[in-house]
C-alpha cells in the first residue's frame with residue numbers, strides 16, 4: 668500500500684474513518700484498523716467504514732443485486748461487527764457525496780443483511796438527515812440478565828439489532844461511572860460474541876437518554892443500533908408493541924452527541940433518523956503506512 672485515501676465522518680458524535688476501496692483490493696488487518704482509529708497516533712475514530720462494491724467482497728457478493736455497496740464495518744480495536752447504525756447513515760452520506768448513488772432510496776449491504784436508507788437533497792438549513800430501516804429487533808432473552816459497573820448493578824434486556832445489546836434502565840446516567848472498562852454482563856452465555864451496553868433514563872413521554880459502552884470501541888458519544896435497541900426496550904416497558912397494536916411507536920433518543928428519532932412500525936421494522944456528516948478527506952502518509 669503506497670498511500671491511502673481516507674475521509675472522516677460522524678453521526679451524532681459517533682466518528683468513523685472512511686476508507687474507499689471499491690474493488691476490495693486493500694488488505695486491512697485488525698492492527699491497521701486499530702492504528703487508523705487511534706486518536707493520538709492515527710486519524711481517530713470509534714470505528715472504520717470500508718466502502719467496497721458488494722460484488723467484490725466475499726461476505727457481500729450474495730447481496731450485490733439488491734445493494735451495490737457493502738459497509739465493511741470495523742470497531743476501533745480492529746474487530747468486525749455485524750452492523751453500525753450511525754455508520755450506515757454516514758456511509759450513505761459518503762456514497763451520495765461521491766456521486767456513487769443518487770439521493771433518494773439507497774440500499775446498503777451489511778453483515779446483518781441489506782439495510783434500506785432514504786437521504787433527501789440538502790436544503791438551506793443544512794445537510795438532509797438520513798432515515799434507515801434498521802430491520803426488526805429481536806428480543807431473545809434470557810430473563811435475569813444483569814449489568815454491573817463497580818458496586819452497582821441493574822437488570823437488563825437483551826435486544827439484538829443485528830448486533831447484540833444489553834439495555835439497562837437506571838435512575839441516573841452518572842451512576843454508570845467513568846465506563847473506562849467494559850461493564851460486566853451476566854450470564855456471559857447470553858452474549859457469546861460480546862455485547863454493547865446501554866444505560867437509559869427517562870426524559871419525558873416517549874423521550875429517553877442513553878450512555879453506551881460499545882463492544883470493541885469503549886464509551887462513545889452515540890450508537891445508532893443501541894438507540895434502536897433502547898427504543899424497543901422502552902416501548903415494551905411502556906406496554907407498547909406496534910406488531911400487536913397496529914400503531915407505530917416513536918421515541919426521541921438523546922445520546923451524548925445529539926438526538927435520534929426512532930420509530931418501531933407495525934411490521935416490526937425499526938426506523939432511525941439522524942444526521943450524517945463528512946468532516947474531512949485526505950491521504951495517509953505512505954511512510955506512516957509503511958512503519959505499521
Ligand SMILES: N[C@@H](CCC[C@H](N)C(=O)O)C(=O)O
Pocket residue numbers: 681714742747748749750751752753754830831863881882883884889890891892893
Ligand atoms: N456505533 C455503532 C455500533 C458499532 C458496532 C458495535 N460496537 C458492535 O460491536 O456491535 C452504531 O451506531 O450502531
